[in-house]
Amino acid sequence: MDCQLTMSRDLEGIDVKVILEKTGDLLDKGAPEGAGARIEKQSVSGDKIFLTITSGRYVRPHDAVYRLKNFLSTHLGKEYHVGVRGIHALRYEIELELDKEPKKTFTLPFVKEMTFSGKSCRMVLENLDEEFLQNNYVDRIVTLVSEKIEAQHYEGKAEHWELMWASPEKKHAWDKDPTVEMERKNWIMHRGRGQWIYGPMATRIVKTFESIVLEELVKPLEFSEMIFPKCETWDIWKKSGHAKSIYGEIYYLCQPKTRDKEYWEDVIDTYKITGEVPLHLIKDKIKEPIGGVTYAQCPAFWPYVDGKTLADESLPLKVFDRSGTSMRYESGGIHGIERVDEFHRIELVWSGYPEQVREVRSKIIERYKHIFNDILDLEWRMAWVTPWFMAQEGLIGVKDETEKRDIGTIDFESYLPYRGTRKESEWLEFQNASNNGDKYTKGFNVKSQKGSELWSGCTGIGMERWLATFTAQKGLDIEKWPKEFLKRFGEVPQEIKFL
Ligand code: ATP
Ligand code: ZN
Ligand code: MG
Numbered sequence: 001m002d003c004q005l006t007m008s009r010d011l012e013g014i015d016v017k018v019i020l021e022k023t024g025d026l027l028d029k030g031a032p033e034g035a036g037a038r039i040e041k042q043s044v045s046g047d048k049i050f051l052t053i054t055s056g057r058y059v060r061p062h063d064a065v066y067r068l069k070n071f072l073s074t075h076l077g078k079e080y081h082v083g084v085r086g087i088h089a090l091r092y093e094i095e096l097e098l099d100k101e102p103k104k105t106f107t108l109p110f111v112k113e114m115t116f117s118g119k120s121c122r123m124v125l126e127n128l129d130e131e132f133l134q135n136n137y138v139d140r141i142v143t144l145v146s147e148k149i150e151a152q153h154y155e156g157k158a159e160h161w162e163l164m165w166a167s168p169e170k171k172h173a174w175d176k177d178p179t180v181e182m183e184r185k186n187w188i189m190h191r192g193r194g195q196w197i198y199g200p201m202a203t204r205i206v207k208t209f210e211s212i213v214l215e216e217l218v219k220p221l222e223f224s225e226m227i228f229p230k231c232e233t234w235d236i237w238k239k240s241g242h243a244k245s246i247y248g249e250i251y252y253l254c255q256p257k258t259r260d261k262e263y264w265e266d267v268i269d270t271y272k273i274t275g276e277v278p279l280h281l282i283k284d285k286i287k288e289p290i291g292g293v294t295y296a297q298c299p300a301f302w303p304y305v306d307g308k309t310l311a312d313e314s315l316p317l318k319v320f321d322r323s324g325t326s327m328r329y330e331s332g333g334i335h336g337i338e339r340v341d342e343f344h345r346i347e348l349v350w351s352g353y354p355e356q357v358r359e360v361r362s363k364i365i366e367r368y369k370h371i372f373n374d375i376l377d378l379e380w381r382m383a384w385v386t387p388w389f390m391a392q393e394g395l396i397g398v399k400d401e402t403e404k405r406d407i408g409t410i411d412f413e414s415y416l417p418y419r420g421t422r423k424e425s426e427w428l429e430f431q432n433a434s435n436n437g438d439k440y441t442k443g444f445n446v447k448s449q450k451g452s453e454l455w456s457g458c459t460g461i462g463m464e465r466w467l468a469t470f471t472a473q474k475g476l477d478i479e480k481w482p483k484e485f486l487k488r489f490g491e492v493p494q495e496i497k498f499l
Helices: 016-023 061-080 130-134 137-154 178-184 200-218 234-240 262-274 279-283 298-304 354-375 388-393 439-443 463-474 483-489
Strands: 002-007 038-045 048-054 084-097 113-117 120-128 161-166 188-190 196-198 224-226 231-233 291-293 317-321 325-327 342-352 380-385 408-414 428-435 455-462
Touching: 002 061, 016 038, 016 061, 048 061, 061 084, 061 130, 084 130, 084 137, 120 137, 130 137, 178 188, 178 463, 196 200, 200 342, 200 354, 200 463, 200 483, 231 234, 231 298, 234 291, 234 298, 234 439, 262 279, 291 325, 298 317, 298 342, 298 439, 342 354, 342 463, 354 408, 354 428, 354 455, 354 483, 408 463, 428 463, 439 455, 455 463
Parallel strands: 224 317
Antiparallel strands: 002 048, 002 084, 038 048, 084 120, 113 120, 161 380, 188 196, 231 291, 317 342, 325 342, 342 455, 380 408, 408 428, 428 455
16 A cells, blocks of 8 residues: 655655654554554655555554554654644555355445456555545455455355245136236226325225234234334444345435526426426535435334333333335336235334244244234245345355254245246245344344344235235135125125216
8 A cells, every 4th residue: 555644744854764763563453363454655745755665464454553543643653743634545455365256246335446366356556535435335346356356156045045935726716817817807007116005995905904913913922012213224224234225116205496486487387388397406405315214114113112121120111103004116017916016014023032022933934824824824935035135235155054944934825826837936925034143133222121132023924915816816706705804894895887
């Protein structure tokens, strides 16, 4: 690394070289003998000291330069009343030995030159300020290189999937695509961009599901209802880990630069004249996004307990939210109701000591079995999948066998007859249940009364996915629907007729 230290005044008459010879083992601390950092070159000009520092993997040059900064401050300060004003790296060259050869080359932000050759990687960075050096951006860049290469090797491999439980095969009412048939009957209407209007009939089905969730799951397990915000700001996604990945799926939220009416007058007038909303004008009048519409639902709960210590008497904490929609950009195209941009989900969140978190999840699974087997009479299965947050955060694979079915996610999947045979067709993930370990409690700095480890879990129940599953298996003919479901369905709502 070539760097420059700017001092508080001209260094004329001070022999910096002699002072730097007194550093002793300063640059070797923390490294095996002889493997520390070294000053290869040095020179002084005016108020600047130029240094070329090299090192192996132990004491990185950006650490070494701060050790030198302290050293110089002490020595030059006492005798000559000179301090270090600033540090600036002109050029930083890194050579890395990689575990795996990259499948294709890539570039990284801040890295000027990046070349790969077999399992080695050479990077050149230029003009790095103190923030860059002090906040370990260099180390993060080094880690990111390995992570990206890991990801390249993981890509294309099927997601880790392990069957845990499957219902018996069932006889289904039909093998049609329920979205098409429901649209034909005006039960649902597409509004473009993966958004649907649910007519009285489809709404009644969804509301029946909701009441089943309330009566058969939420009440017996004593979850309390809360209302989570539906705008998730960057601070939330930074702590939940979503900021590491979801950019291509966010519905971004922007505030106006001002609510001053005059500021918006040209937009208003243009609209009044042309009848078109002038998006090109609006684009410049809004601020950068503050975040986006709810993506995963539970992250918006966590600021409630951020930085707090939970009392033992409140554990396990059990809450749920059904107060609004989640949105994800599923990239254009018209999908059926099973993949929509705006969806309705009931999210249960629980937190407690590890044993409590495990226990809540197994109770939830028992309740789900009762609902899907005895009330909805579905053909479904449970699978252990790669923890979603590991995949989303770019942390690949499962750590070890014992953690395997503890921390992580269970996907609940249903067979959709219209998609083909049980063996060959893709089943639909209609919900999941996760034990998130200490991911959220750590991320949001939540402590337990005992001071020991605190975990959490969540389960997201997708109403559109339930609707897709139920109608794909049971058809649209009410006569053929399961009795236990009909008991809770009530009177058939009045249809809206069109002429
Ligand atoms: P998929 O692989 O089908 O896209 P996902 O892995 O993205 O699903 P999660 O992030 O695990 O889904 O979300 C939890 C739950 O939220 C899902 O089980 C599902 O019920 C619901 N969900 C997610 N995305 C959608 C969507 N686009 N439309 C409807 N429901 C959704
Ligand atoms: Zn969740
Ligand atoms: Mg998805």
